[in-house]
Amino acid sequence: MLGDAILTVIAAAALLDGAWRLAGHASRRPLPRLLATVSVAAAVAVLESLGLGLVGLGGTADVLAAAALLTGLAARALPRVRAGDPAVPPDPAVPPDRAVPTDRAGTASRGAVATLTRRPPLPRLGLGALAGFAVAVALTQLHRPLLGQDAITYHLPEVIGWVQSGHPGRVLGVFYGLPVGNYPVTWEVLLAWVTGLSHGFAGILLLTLAVPCLLLGAGWLSLGELGLAGPVRGLALAALLGVPLIVQGWTQPGTDLEAVTWLAVTVALCLAARSEPGLLAPAIVAGGLGIGTKTTVVTWVLVTLAVTLGLQRRRLGAQLPSLVAATLTAVLTGLVWYLRNWITHGSPLWPFSSFPGGDPRPRVIAYLSTSLLASLHRTLLEHLHPYASALSGGVVLILGGILVGVAALVLGRRRVAVAAAITLLGSLEYAAGPVTGLPPGGTALVGVVGSTLRYLMPVFAAGTVTLALAAGAGEPAALRVAGFAGLIGALVWDVVSDLSRRFGLAYSGWLWVGALMGTLIAMAVIFAARTVARRRSGWPPLPAPSGVVGPGPAGSRPAVAQAVGGLALAALLAVVALVGGSRHFGFRHAVTRDFAEGVDAFMLAQPAYRDSRVPVASTGTGFAPLAGDRLEHPLSVIPPVASCSQVSATLHSHYVVLQLPVAAALHGPLARVVDYGSAPGCLAQLHARPVYDDGTYAVFAP
Numbered sequence: 134m135l136g137d138a139i140l141t142v143i144a145a146a147a148l149l150d151g152a153w154r155l156a157g158h159a160s161r162r163p164l165p166r167l168l169a170t171v172s173v174a175a176a177v178a179v180l181e182s183l184g185l186g187l188v189g190l191g192g193t194a195d196v197l198a199a200a201a202l203l204t205g206l207a208a209r210a211l212p213r214v215r216a217g218d219p220a221v222p223p224d225p226a227v228p229p230d231r232a233v234p235t236d237r238a239g240t241a242s243r244g245a246v247a248t249l250t251r252r253p254p255l256p257r258l259g260l261g262a263l264a265g266f267a268v269a270v271a272l273t274q275l276h277r278p279l280l281g282q283d284a285i286t287y288h289l290p291e292v293i294g295w296v297q298s299g300h301p302g303r304v305l306g307v308f309y310g311l312p313v314g315n316y317p318v319t320w321e322v323l324l325a326w327v328t329g330l331s332h333g334f335a336g337i338l339l340l341t342l343a344v345p346c347l348l349l350g351a352g353w354l355s356l357g358e359l360g361l362a363g364p365v366r367g368l369a370l371a372a373l374l375g376v377p378l379i380v381q382g383w384t385q386p387g388t389d390l391e392a393v394t395w396l397a398v399t400v401a402l403c404l405a406a407r408s409e410p411g412l413l414a415p416a417i418v419a420g421g422l423g424i425g426t427k428t429t430v431v432t433w434v435l436v437t438l439a440v441t442l443g444l445q446r447r448r449l450g451a452q453l454p455s456l457v458a459a460t461l462t463a464v465l466t467g468l469v470w471y472l473r474n475w476i477t478h479g480s481p482l483w484p485f486s487s488f489p490g491g492d493p494r495p496r497v498i499a500y501l502s503t504s505l506l507a508s509l510h511r512t513l514l515e516h517l518h519p520y521a522s523a524l525s526g527g528v529v530l531i532l533g534g535i536l537v538g539v540a541a542l543v544l545g546r547r548r549v550a551v552a553a554a555i556t557l558l559g560s561l562e563y564a565a566g567p568v569t570g571l572p573p574g575g576t577a578l579v580g581v582v583g584s585t586l587r588y589l590m591p592v593f594a595a596g597t598v599t600l601a602l603a604a605g606a607g608e609p610a611a612l613r614v615a616g617f618a619g620l621i622g623a624l625v626w627d628v629v630s631d632l633s634r635r636f637g638l639a640y641s642g643w644l645w646v647g648a649l650m651g652t653l654i655a656m657a658v659i660f661a662a663r664t665v666a667r668r669r670s671g672w673p674p675l676p677a678p679s680g681v682v683g684p685g686p687a688g689s690r691p692a693v694a695q696a697v698g699g700l701a702l703a704a705l706l707a708v709v710a711l712v713g714g715s716r717h718f719g720f721r722h723a724v725t726r727d728f729a730e731g732v733d734a735f736m737l738a739q740p741a742y743r744d745s746r747v748p749v750a751s752t753g754t755g756f757a758p759l760a761g762d763r764l765e766h767p768l769s770v771i772p773p774v775a776s777c778s779q780v781s782a783t784l785h786s787h788y789v790v791l792q793l794p795v796a797a798a799l800h801g802p803l804a805r806v807v808d809y810g811s812a813p814g815c816l817a818q819l820h821a822r823p824v825y826d827d828g829t830y831a832v833f834a835p
Contacts, residue, residue, distance in 0.1 A: 138711035143198060144197060146704065151177075152172075152174035155170075158411055159412045162409070165409065172402075172419040173415055176418045182197070183465075183466075186300045191296070192299040265648050265649065265653070271342050273639075273640045274638060277721055277722075279727050285754075287313045288321060288757075289334075292337070296325055296328050297760075301326070307754060309753050310496065310808045311484075315470075315478070318470060334715055339707070348390070351397035351400070352594075352597075359548075359601075359602065361604075365604050368620045369597050372624040373597040375631060378589075380634075385637065389427060391427070392430045393590040395420070396430045402416035411452065413455075421463025421467030425469070426467075429591065496806045501572060502567040502568065503569075512579075528626075529622045531556060533615075533618075534596030535557050535596070537612065541603065548602060555595045559591055563588055597620075600615075602616070639726060716762065733758045747787065748787045750788070751770055751771070751792070752790070752791050752812045754792070759790070771789070774810070775812060789835075790832055791833065
């Protein structure tokens with residue numbers, strides 16, 4: 134387990150190092166360069182996982198690590214960025230105070246540390262508080278993991294199936310009636326990369342926890358590029374990240390928050406590309422990752438990239454090779470799933486839509502295809518309170534953004550009005566989409582339809598930007614008051630809702646103690662770094678790196694020392710988290726109030742399962758935790774049309790987890806779309822007796 138954790142950290146460091154060097158050609162500023170680095174590294178990890186999956190090696194840790202190391206070494210062999218290289222002419226629309234100097238001395242790494250240590254006390258306190266809260270959330274989730282229904286039933290079973298078979302990206306049938314294998318699965322492939330290296334669940338949780346941090350950085354850059362001050366940016370991002378649906382995405386592996394995060398990175402890099410055109414290529418890469426993660430951001434990403442490329446069309450010639458490479462990467466990591474569906478099922482958006490001559494939509498999706506606009510009263514007005522409770526501050530972000538836009542239109546404030554129009558159009562796109570409204574007679578599915586509210590995450594972001602722009606300096610007083618009121622109101626509602634939901638964590642009250650301790654530790658590290666930088670500012674500067682013209686920046690030795698020490702500490706913490714988080718994961722998950730945790734707890738109490746590698750087969754959906762702490766138990770889903778002889782053969786060698794028919798699904802319209810498969814009837818014919826039965830699931834021992 135320790136060896137796998139070390140291998141995972143080394144592989145991730147190699148990809149990030151190589152991507153950081155490539156991103157140095159695009160930006161000299163730390164934050165845009167960091168966003169470009171993460172995008173490129175993630176895309177390379179996906180490409181390597183898919184490529185190795187073609188030969189069945191996508192779950193082999195040694196091979197994945199070797200590929201990452203070779204990639205990092207190849208990036209190091211590329212020519213360094215040289216100072217004084219001719220820069221692409223700046224965009225005249227960018228104010229001079231936001232333009233980036235053309236000196237390319239390769240100082241971004243050192244400058245990031247120096248910038249941090251020079252921060253005034255209040256921003257440093259804020260950074261420390263954020264770091265402390267993030268550490269506390271990570272420890273809480275690793276101690277009492279809460280995965281969520283979607284992660285347990287199909288996101289993670291796909292990931293585990295790919296790692297165990299060595300074929301990431303392959304279509305797997307892990308959900309009766311829903312061909313989830315035909316969904317865009319770029320994020321799941323990235324999870325398979327880290328899982329194939331670590332062979333445990335902790336890597337999945339850590340990667341999931343990194344998503345809101347990436348969203349925070351992308352949002353901070355985007356709002357800064359729009360000219361907004363720090364307090365407005367902080368308030369806006371707090372209101373957005375505090376929406377309960379987004380808070381749930383902090384810790385529960387999924388694709389909604391991940392897709393919106395890649396969208397935010399795309400927008401941030403496109404805005405920053407006005408002064409640094411080299412960021413257009415990583416923006417395209419990030420857009421491909423977003424499109425490949427979930428269909429809900431396809432329109433947003435394509436429009437963002439199309440508008441940006443159109444505005445910068447005169448500057449594209451100098452970047453043509455990098456743009457072509459980025460587009461090819463986006464196709465292979467994002468559009469590939471749509472192309473596969475088009476070839477195999479006749480529609481790029483199958484199973485959500487079908488083209489003439491292609492495969493029809495599955496029965497479940499066809500039944501749930503009602504839109505919110507077509508059933509507004511039945512869906513929203515009859516369930517207004519639960520909808521408002523689920524959205525909380527999101528209601529203020531959307532409605533407030535639209536109303537502020539109307540006021541901005543009257544006052545002639547164009548960019549606020551444009552942002553509000555985007556918010557309105559995004560809301561209409563959601564309301565016109567399938568599975569957002571209740572079908573006739575489908576009241577029992579209100580929970581399923583209500584869960585699609587998470588598709589509104591891009592609209593939350595657009596509403597947040599609208600209110601933040603309205604609250605920005607230079608806007609009319611009335612508009613600023615409305616913008617601040619909307620952001621504060623959304624934040625207050627968010628916090629009240631999050632506290633009642635315990636921030637979506639299975640904690641027992643020590644989260645705040647951990648957050649306080651983490652804040653104090655983070656503050657101590659920042660102040661110590663600043664003290665070291667001051668005392669050693671007299672050190673001689675480092676010589677210029679190979680291939681870089683000119684001497685290194687004065688006082689760069691302490692900056693480098695701090696950076697190396699910080700990275701070493703981060704690597705050590707990552708190894709500890711991977712080892713500790715994966716050890717006895719099943720036991721820790723079994724005591725949380727998660728989906729089907731009773732089955733997990735029962736199985737762990739069986740020595741024949743716990744101390745062996747017995748395979749586990751299930752009906753209905755997959756059950757990710759039953760793979761074991763080291764993924765030692767092969768998982769499979771019994772085909773819904775399996776013959777009784779196949780079911781009998783499976784029972785002889787597998788534990789079988791049977792989803793029991795629910796009485797509500799046996800009558801009415803639901804009976805036409807709910808499929809429990811042939812296994813229940815076959816097991817009854819075999820007179821098999823379950824060793825566990827909780828009324829929803831039954832377990833049969835081999």
